[in-house]
Amino acid sequence: MTSENEFSRTVKLADIGAGDMKHNIAASESERAALSERFDLLSLEKLEAVITVSATEKGISAKGKIWAELVQACTATGEPVPDSIADDIDLLFMAPPQHGEDAEIELLPDECEVIFHDGKVVDLGEAAAQSMGLAINPYPRSKIADEKLRAAGVKSEEEEARELEARKAVSGPFAGLAGLQQPKNKP
Structure with a gap:
């Protein structure tokens, strides 16, 4: 056969x-x-x-x-x-x-x-x-892949997640109120 x-x-x-x-x-x-x-x-x-x-x-x-x-x-x-x-x-x-x-x-x-x-x-x-x-590993990565990607401006998943959280904190529904301050009491 x-x-x-x-x-x-x-x-x-x-x-x-x-x-x-x-x-x-x-x-x-x-x-x-x-x-x-x-x-x-x-x-x-x-x-x-x-x-x-x-x-x-x-x-x-x-x-x-x-x-x-x-x-x-x-x-x-x-x-x-x-x-x-x-x-x-x-x-x-x-x-x-x-x-x-x-x-x-x-x-x-x-x-x-x-x-x-x-x-x-x-x-x-x-x-x-x-x-x-x-x-077989579907996503093989060399030992220097992260270093080369960082040099090319590619962010890690952790860095991207931190930046996303920071943007959410600044641009949330109450972001406009963040600049308001309580009036100071005058004697």
Whole structure:
């Protein structure tokens, strides 16, 4: 079976028995380059996973851990920001709902994520890539981002909040009365 995923490590459903099957997977250099492009990274130095799969009543359970070493561009300065990910994964591969079946799947907040399979294979590589994508920091900041932003005249949220409060105090509904003084009593 050919796959369109940059990092594909498929396991045939027919090969998954009642017992646990442990899979160690790692993305090659070319796969990491393609994933870097997909996730808008400057580089992806490592993507590895250890995933144990087993058949359950609901589908194929996939539990394990992913590790990634990556570099993103700082959202403020564009400078490289290295990051490491070590994240647990708990997935359930299910067949997509058939026509006429209720397509809604309810999961409790502490339950696993659901990925639909094609009825033939589950793709552990794609599952690892998606799990990494969810764990990537959406707003990476370099150590000098605040300094560069301040130099460019951008205020921090705290500074902006203080100035807003000061403006509210000066321009409130009774601001015009602030200049009035009580008349002094003369003897």
